[in-house]
Amino acid sequence: MPRSVLRRVVVPVIAALILVLVAAAVLGVGLTRRSFPQVDGELTLAGLSGEVEVLRDAQGVTHIYADTSEDLFMAQGFTAAQDRFFQMDLRRHVTAGRLAELVGEPGVETDTVIRTMGWRRVAEQELTMLDPQTRRYLAAYTAGVNGYLEQNASPSQVSLEYVVLGQSVPDYRIEPWTDVDSLAWLKAMAWDLRGNYADELARARLVGEVSRAQLGALYPDYPYDEHAPILSEDEWKPAAPQTGGDEGDSGDDRGGAAPPRGSQYSGSAEVAGSGVYTDTLAALDAVPNLLGEGAGIGSNSWVVSGEHTESGLPLLANDPHLGIAQPGVWMQIGLHCREVSEACPFDVTGFSFAGFPGIIIGHNTDIAWGLTNLDPDVTDFYLEEVNDQGQVRRGNAWEPVQQRIETIKVAGGQDVSITVRETRHGPILSDVLDPVRKAGQTAPINGVETLSTYDVSMAWTGLQRTRTADAVFLLNSAHDWDSFRDAARQFAVPSQNLIYADTQGNIGYQAPGLVPIRESSTNGQPPGFFPAQGWLPAYDWKGWVPFSQMPSTFNPADGVIVTANQAVTESNTPFLTSESDRGFRSQRIADLIAQKSAEGPLTTADMHEIQGDTHNAFADVLIEALLEIDVPSSDFYRQPQQMLADWDRTAPADGEQSAAAMYYYAVWANILDLTFEDELPADLAADGNSRWMLVVEDLLDSPEDVWWDDRRTAGVVETRDEILRQAMINARLDLTQRIAKDPTEWQWGSLHNMPLRHEVLGGDSVPDALRWAFNDGPYPAPGGSSLVNAFNWEAGSGSYRVTSGPSMRMVVDLADLDASTWVNQSGNSGHAFHPNYNDQTQAWLANESYPWSFSREAVVESAEHTLTLTP
Numbered sequence: 001m002p003r004s005v006l007r008r009v010v011v012p013v014i015a016a017l018i019l020v021l022v023a024a025a026v027l028g029v030g031l032t033r034r035s036f037p038q039v040d041g042e043l044t045l046a047g048l049s050g051e052v053e054v055l056r057d058a059q060g061v062t063h064i065y066a067d068t069s070e071d072l073f074m075a076q077g078f079t080a081a082q083d084r085f086f087q088m089d090l091r092r093h094v095t096a097g098r099l100a101e102l103v104g105e106p107g108v109e110t111d112t113v114i115r116t117m118g119w120r121r122v123a124e125q126e127l128t129m130l131d132p133q134t135r136r137y138l139a140a141y142t143a144g145v146n147g148y149l150e151q152n153a154s155p156s157q158v159s160l161e162y163v164v165l166g167q168s169v170p171d172y173r174i175e176p177w178t179d180v181d182s183l184a185w186l187k188a189m190a191w192d193l194r195g196n197y198a199d200e201l202a203r204a205r206l207v208g209e210v211s212r213a214q215l216g217a218l219y220p221d222y223p224y225d226e227h228a229p230i231l232s233e234d235e236w237k238p239a240a241p242q243t244g245g246d247e248g249d250s251g252d253d254r255g256g257a258a259p260p261r262g263s264q265y266s267g268s269a270e271v272a273g274s275g276v277y278t279d280t281l282a283a284l285d286a287v288p289n290l291l292g293e294g295a296g297i298g299s300n301s302w303v304v305s306g307e308h309t310e311s312g313l314p315l316l317a318n319d320p321h322l323g324i325a326q327p328g329v330w331m332q333i334g335l336h337c338r339e340v341s342e343a344c345p346f347d348v349t350g351f352s353f354a355g356f357p358g359i360i361i362g363h364n365t366d367i368a369w370g371l372t373n374l375d376p377d378v379t380d381f382y383l384e385e386v387n388d389q390g391q392v393r394r395g396n397a398w399e400p401v402q403q404r405i406e407t408i409k410v411a412g413g414q415d416v417s418i419t420v421r422e423t424r425h426g427p428i429l430s431d432v433l434d435p436v437r438k439a440g441q442t443a444p445i446n447g448v449e450t451l452s453t454y455d456v457s458m459a460w461t462g463l464q465r466t467r468t469a470d471a472v473f474l475l476n477s478a479h480d481w482d483s484f485r486d487a488a489r490q491f492a493v494p495s496q497n498l499i500y501a502d503t504q505g506n507i508g509y510q511a512p513g514l515v516p517i518r519e520s521s522t523n524g525q526p527p528g529f530f531p532a533q534g535w536l537p538a539y540d541w542k543g544w545v546p547f548s549q550m551p552s553t554f555n556p557a558d559g560v561i562v563t564a565n566q567a568v569t570e571s572n573t574p575f576l577t578s579e580s581d582r583g584f585r586s587q588r589i590a591d592l593i594a595q596k597s598a599e600g601p602l603t604t605a606d607m608h609e610i611q612g613d614t615h616n617a618f619a620d621v622l623i624e625a626l627l628e629i630d631v632p633s634s635d636f637y638r639q640p641q642q643m644l645a646d647w648d649r650t651a652p653a654d655g656e657q658s659a660a661a662m663y664y665y666a667v668w669a670n671i672l673d674l675t676f677e678d679e680l681p682a683d684l685a686a687d688g689n690s691r692w693m694l695v696v697e698d699l700l701d702s703p704e705d706v707w708w709d710d711r712r713t714a715g716v717v718e719t720r721d722e723i724l725r726q727a728m729i730n731a732r733l734d735l736t737q738r739i740a741k742d743p744t745e746w747q748w749g750s751l752h753n754m755p756l757r758h759e760v761l762g763g764d765s766v767p768d769a770l771r772w773a774f775n776d777g778p779y780p781a782p783g784g785s786s787l788v789n790a791f792n793w794e795a796g797s798g799s800y801r802v803t804s805g806p807s808m809r810m811v812v813d814l815a816d817l818d819a820s821t822w823v824n825q826s827g828n829s830g831h832a833f834h835p836n837y838n839d840q841t842q843a844w845l846a847n848e849s850y851p852w853s854f855s856r857e858a859v860v861e862s863a864e865h866t867l868t869l870t871p
Contacts, residue, residue: 032833035152035159037082039865045078045147047140048871054079055863059850060828060836063334063859069344070140072335073357075869077144077177080331084354084830085148086159087327088181089174090759091355095184096120100410103760104169108408108416115406116420116427118463119187123180125465134470138179141357145177160773160832164761169411182356183469186493189353190462192322193373193494199579200381202684204531208449210679214707219578220694222567227583228590229567230497230509235553238573298565298581299372300611300788300806302589303499303507305559310601311815314501317607318361318370319806321790326756326776326838328825329807334859335359335476345477349854351808351822354830358472361810363820363854366479367502368812372563374495376515377527377577378461380541382425382534383443383454392423393535401428425534426457447522447530457534459541461514466492471512481508481554488512489547497563503814508554509561511568515550515576516541526578545574562590564788582690584617584786592788604821607811612847613788614651618693619664623647625700626667629724640732640743651787653749653780653845662739662746665784666731669795671696674723674730677796678711685796690786692795749780752793754802754845756826756838776826776838779845781805789847809849818858821849 039056052075053065062079066072081088093099097114099107127135155162155174166172199219206215222229299320306312322329330351335358337344350362361371384392391398401421408416421428443454467490474487484500488510491498495513500506521532521539532539551568553561564586568576592610596602623644631637640663647660672686675696686692699705703720710718718726739746758774781802783789791805810822823844829836843849853859 031156031163032160035157035831036834037079037831039867042868042870043151044871045074045144045869046150046871047143047147048074048869050871052869054867054869055859056865056867057853057859057862058864059332059824059840060834061332061334062828063336063349063853063863065336065338065856067338067344069337069346070136072337072344072346073137073140074144074147076333076335076352076357077141077146078148078869079144079333080352080354081145081148081158081177083828084327084331085145086161087759087830088145088177088355091185091188092177092181095123095188096181097406097408100408100413100416102169102172102411103165104411105413108410111408112416112418112432113429115408115418116429116432117460118420118427119191120180120184122463122465123183123187126183126467126469127180129465129467131467131470134467134473135179137357137473138182138469141182142177142179149174149176159830161760172411185353185355186468187462190494193375193496200377200379200528200530203529204381204444205681205684207444207447207530211706212447214679217698217705217707218691218695220582220691220698222580222582223694224567224570227566227587228562229569229583230561230563230586231551231553231556231569233570235556236551236569238569238571239549298375298585298790300564300585300589300790301370301372301497301499302560302562302564302593302610303370303501304593304597304602305507305555306505306815307559308593308597308602309815310603311813313503313505313813313815314368314507315602315604315607316363316368316370316499316501316507316812316814317611317810318372318499319611319809320361320371321792321804322807323804324754324756324802324825326758326774326826327830328756328827329353330360330824331828332808332822332824333359334854336856336859340365348476349852351810351824356472358476360472363812363817364476364478365503365817367484367500368814369475369484369501370499370810372497372499373565374497374511374513374568375565375577375580376495376513377575377579378493378495378514378516380425380459380516380518380528381531382423382457382459382539383445383531384423384425384428384457384534386428386455394424395535395537399424421455423457423534425459425540426463428455428457430455444530445533447525454534456531459516461493461495461516464493464514466490466514468492480504481506484508485510485552497565497568499561499563501812501814503817505814506555507559507561508552509556509563510552511550511576512547513550515545515574517543517545517574526572527575529578549574560590560593562586562593564589581786582694584690584693585788585790588613588615588617588788604811604813604819608809608821608847608849610788611806611809611811612782614783616649616651616664616784616787618697618786619647619649621697621700622668622671623664625720626724626728629721629728631725631728637729637732640735641728643743651748651752651782651784651789653752653782654747658748659744659746661748662735662751663731663743665748665752665795665800666735667727669800670727670730670734671723672795674710674718674727675699675707679707685794687797688785688793688795693786747780749782751800752781752784752791752802753778753800754781754791754805755779756841758832774832776841779841781845806844809844809847810852811849812852817854818852820852820854822852823849 048071050067052071055063064075093102097111099110152158301318303316305314309315331354333352334349335346337346340347348359348364350359352359386392390401392401404420406418421431471487471490478484478487488498491512492514498510500508518527518541520527522530565581566583566586567580596606631641643660648657650657651661652658676686708718708720708723735746755778756776761774781791783791785792791802793800808824813819824840826838826841827836853862
């Protein structure tokens with residue numbers, strides 16, 4: 001949620017909250033503990049068919065035992081509400097475009113954009129498409145959530161946040177949960193992992209602002225010769241050329257998704273296109289990123305076969321890189337049918353989303369799976385020519401623009417009505433806010449700036465009606481490779497890299513998801529590189545890449561599969577994206593696996609060590625250039641330069657190597673600033689991720705490239721060496737001012753720190769007394785952008801603060817599932833002051849993990865609380 005919105009939410013209640021905190025300090029267990037869940041004894045839950053046992057360990061991880069699937073998911077809904085209901089309630093208000101009902105007028109801007117895209121409308125349509133069994137599971141989960149709410153009628157019994165917000169929205173009442181509330185969360189997940197829309201928009205903005213050669217230099221090709229794709233040519237080759245007419249277009253093979261359909265297409269939104277593309281970003285920023293935002297959003301996962309392991313069976317590791325918040329994205333849970341059968345097929349554990357039933361990432365008795373973002377290009381901008389009669393040009397004809405009225409209710413204020421316009425490609429988001437009305441001026445066509453003015457729509461697979469929800473339960477109950485792939489067929493949006501291992505010793509990879517088939521609108525560029533002309537049918541989406549043509553492998557010969565958002569294959573068929581991560585993380589993981597395998601059989605400890613790796617492979621290239629530069633002759637400048645020569649390229653938060661890491665990253669930030677800030681808009685600043693590493697690597701070989709010249713220095717034309725020299729000087733001065741004059745006192749973690757901020761009540765503008773109640777940290781953090789231990793930061797922001805990181809870590813041992821390990825970002829509880837609110841953070845930062853109990857014996861042994869739910 002934008003900070004400006006949060007500021008307006010919290011300022012009216014700051015004084016009230018301070019009084020609340022004072023009262024809480026006096027009352028002790030009163031107010032702050034009122035919403036803590038009952039975890040022992042017995043509670044009645046109407047609708048159960050039998051008793052359900054709920055065991056919790058020291059970390060508050062819940063394991064549920066039931067006789068039927070419906071009882072299992074009802075209990076999951078109940079316990080999720082016990083631990084995280086405010087998070088669930090916030091998410092459903094955001095995804096429904098009803099945030100203003102919770103926080104008042106400050107939520108109107110967000111609601112306007114969400115309503116324009118119509119997330120909830122699509123979720124409502126999807127519900128009717130789902131398998132009847134999935135609908136029963138959703139209904140059971142909903143019943144469990146509502147059972148909890150019925151037992152806790154006052155908002156103050158549910159969460160402390162309601163006490164705070166109640167000062168400004170006193171009439172707020174918690175509504176019952178619905179099945180669609182759960183489904184709509186999948187739209188938020190798809191939005192945050194939606195692909196290359198930002199790069200397409202950025203390129204469009206830069207047309208006419210920089211030369212074609214300069215623009216091309218900012219988007220280097222994937223370095224296949226240096227960083228291997230997920231699948232080699234031996235592991236997967238494309239099938240027959242993709243078409244829009246076979247499996248996948250009917251929906252039977254691809255999650256039930258309907259193909260793009262004329263003016264009734266339930267497409268997506270966001271937009272714009274011109275010299276005032278910057279105004280468009282104001283609208284995009286109004287959409288909260290509930291999983292995180294920025295270049296660091298991605299993940300690591302890998303699986304190795306038994307030929308490489310000490311046990312002789314596979315090891316599978318996963319750590320998704322998402323936003324840093326309090327509470328975190330994931331909840332750890334186990335779902336166990338007392339007797340596994342066709343009617344009750346679940347004995348599964350892993351990481352779940354509060355608000356959605358089942359397990360998203362984890363393992364059952366037979367298989368384990370992990371996810372990383374495939375990040376295909378699933379969003380396309382369309383320039384739309386609309387006349388005064390409300391018609392949009394289509395070829396040589398005109399067709400009506402579809403319209404609807406949306407009414408936004410505002411707590412403590414008047415209703416707000418908006419008109420949503422939509423073309424066959426998607427909603428016209430340039431209607432949402434006044435600054436966006438300017439969007440589309442001088443929009444590029446065929447990569448060339450024009451003087452025409454257009455509205456702009458955007459197609460997005462996230463607003464297709466799909467059966468992704470079915471995939472979750474199919475994954476949870478899959479027992480072999482074939483049933484795993486059957487589940488993957490339904491995993492439509494967001495498209496993910498799925499890795500697989502089973503207790504029989506098999507490993508595999510499958511790329512699922514809706515990937516549109518379309519033509520490029522710009523000569524010499526891949527599809528979606530620039531906005532397309534909406535009036536030309538040739539550039540419409542033609543359907544979806546058939547599942548049978550999506551990359552996949554089973555038991556590759558080398559026994560290793562690594563996915564870290566890098567390119568999937570070298571083939572351009574099917575076309576997936578031109579914007580994949582450039583592969584520094586993935587190649588480092590592959591190299592470490594090879595190195596450790598050569599030393600001996602791999603263990604879970606080896607997997608943990610790889611997850612915590614902070615080595616920067618790109619640093620070798622840059623430091624070689626930096627050491628050749630003559631800095632001023634005093635020790636003041638030469639001492640830190642010598643530190644680079646002695647640096648081992650790692651990024652610990654503290655310790656001997658940390659000082660050199662701090663200096664290196666300060667130099668890196670200054671290089672990017674001096675080279676690019678003079679020509680790029682502030683919101684497109686170089687963030688230092690893997691793409692920028694390749695950009696600078698190429699520029700190092702061209703000392704007089706025009707990008708090196710800093711246009712802010714009138715009358716001087718800089719070359720590479722001047723920029724590198726000034727970057728080292730600036731970094732030395734900056735760190736002297738920020739930390740200390742003595743370079744040995746510099747520590748990477750002193751500036752590269754990680755705040756765990758509450759989703760609503762944790763912003764910088766909030767006084768300490770308020771933040772203290774809900775926030776945690778900041779903590780010194782290791783790692784960095786495009787490193788395996790990806791505690792990412794934005795180099796162009798002027799801050800080294802962590803913006804995203806490993807949201808959890810897990811290692812699954814298929815030889816002994818109880819020997820698997822896991823750790824969460826903060827804790828399983830969403831209640832401030834609860835012991836499980838932040839109890840895993842220190843272990844997570846230190847790359848330590850907890851035992852992951854799975855068998856009944858192990859779960860019982862680790863249990864500290866037992867709650868019985870009765871009919």
